[in-house]
Amino acid sequence: MAALNQMKMQISAISGNESFIRSAAAAFCVPLNPSLDVINDIKTAVSEAATNVIIHAYDKPGENFIYIDAELFDGGLSIIIRDTGKGIADVGLAMQPAFTSKPEDERSGMGFTFMQTFMDELEVKSVVGEGTSVGMKKYIKSE
Amino acid sequence: MTAHSEFSDGRMIFYINGELDESNIGEAKEAFDDGMLRGPSAVVLDLSGLTFMDSTAVGMIISRYKRLKSVGAKLYARGLTRQTERVFRTSGLFGIIEVIR
Numbered sequence: 001m002a003a004l005n006q007m008k009m010q011i012s013a014i015s016g017n018e019s020f021i022r023s024a025a026a027a028f029c030v031p032l033n034p035s036l037d038v039i040n041d042i043k044t045a046v047s048e049a050a051t052n053v054i055i056h057a058y059d060k061p062g063e064n065f066i067y068i069d070a071e072l073f074d075g076g077l078s079i080i081i082r083d084t085g086k087g088i089a090d091v092g093l094a095m096q097p098a099f100t101s102k103p104e105d106e107r108s109g110m111g112f113t114f115m116q117t118f119m120d121e122l123e124v125k126s127v128v129g130e131g132t133s134v135g136m137k138k139y140i141k142s143e
Numbered sequence: 144m145t146a147h148s149e150f151s152d153g154r155m156i157f158y159i160n161g162e163l164d165e166s167n168i169g170e171a172k173e174a175f176d177d178g179m180l181r182g183p184s185a186v187v188l189d190l191s192g193l194t195f196m197d198s199t200a201v202g203m204i205i206s207r208y209k210r211l212k213s214v215g216a217k218l219y220a221r222g223l224t225r226q227t228e229r230v231f232r233t234s235g236l237f238g239i240i241e242v243i244r
């Protein structure tokens with residue numbers, strides 16, 4: 001599928017950027033005329049992936065980034081949210097509903113469940129010590 | 144995001160307005176827990192001004208639900224929008240929180 005539009009973003013993995021990232025992803029889709037529900041689904045899923053990078057990926061403060069690659073194709077959005085952090089040892093376990101490695105922070109462990117439910121495709125790849133990549137697709141029917 | 148509580152007849156109405164996420168969840172928790180010091184008999188989450196929430200907010204709500212339950216106080220919600228309704232449904236919050244008008 002030929003890309004209609006492409007976007008690459010590199011932004012500091014610090015809290016405070018969640019809102020900018022989800023809004024940018026949603027705005028990027030506007031040419032496809034998505035419904036408000038679809039916009040909300042994209043915002044929520046992207047917020048989950050970005051938040052995970054911010055709170056889970058990097059243990060050491062420093063020059064830590066979230067890398068976003070988005071593509072608009074005829075019929076939807078494809079977006080990859082990536083980090084070069086510590087990685088996930090057991091992706092299957094991490095993706096289980098209510099699993100969190102930070103229960104002391106009152107986390108719900110529902111992030112991956114939201115990504116799965118709100119998007120049409122989800123692919124998580126991770127290598128311990130190298131980082132994590134979360135690829136998602138959302139089909140968009142013009143309203 | 145802004146959050147504040149109002150009290151009537153021992154009930155705490157907790158208002159959250161704007162977008163709630165990881166960047167401001169700490170403030171929301173603090174505002175909620177300040178209200179809890181008054182020992183409300185029930186808590187109503189008024190979400191009519193909440194334009195965005197994600198699973199970070201779900202974690203906050205579940206932990207406070209557990210605390211309320213342990214002291215025999217009920218948790219309600221009202222004013223859900225389409226986005227917050229979908230988040231509630233996906234995370235199973237409707238199983239522990241009664242929606243009122």
Ligand SMILES: Nc1ncnc2c1ncn2[C@@H]1O[C@H](COP(=O)(O)OP(=O)(O)O)[C@@H](O)[C@H]1O
Binds near residue numbers: 110
């Ligand atoms: N980018 C990431 N880097 C490292 N670990 C991650 C990343 N994303 C998710 N995880 C791991 O997967 C778990 C589940 O993620 P999620 O479903 O979003 O729940 P939560 O963020 O509430 O813990 C996290 O607790 C964490 O251990």
Ligand SMILES: [Mg+2]
Binds near residue numbers: 048051052110111
């Ligand atoms: Mg998460």
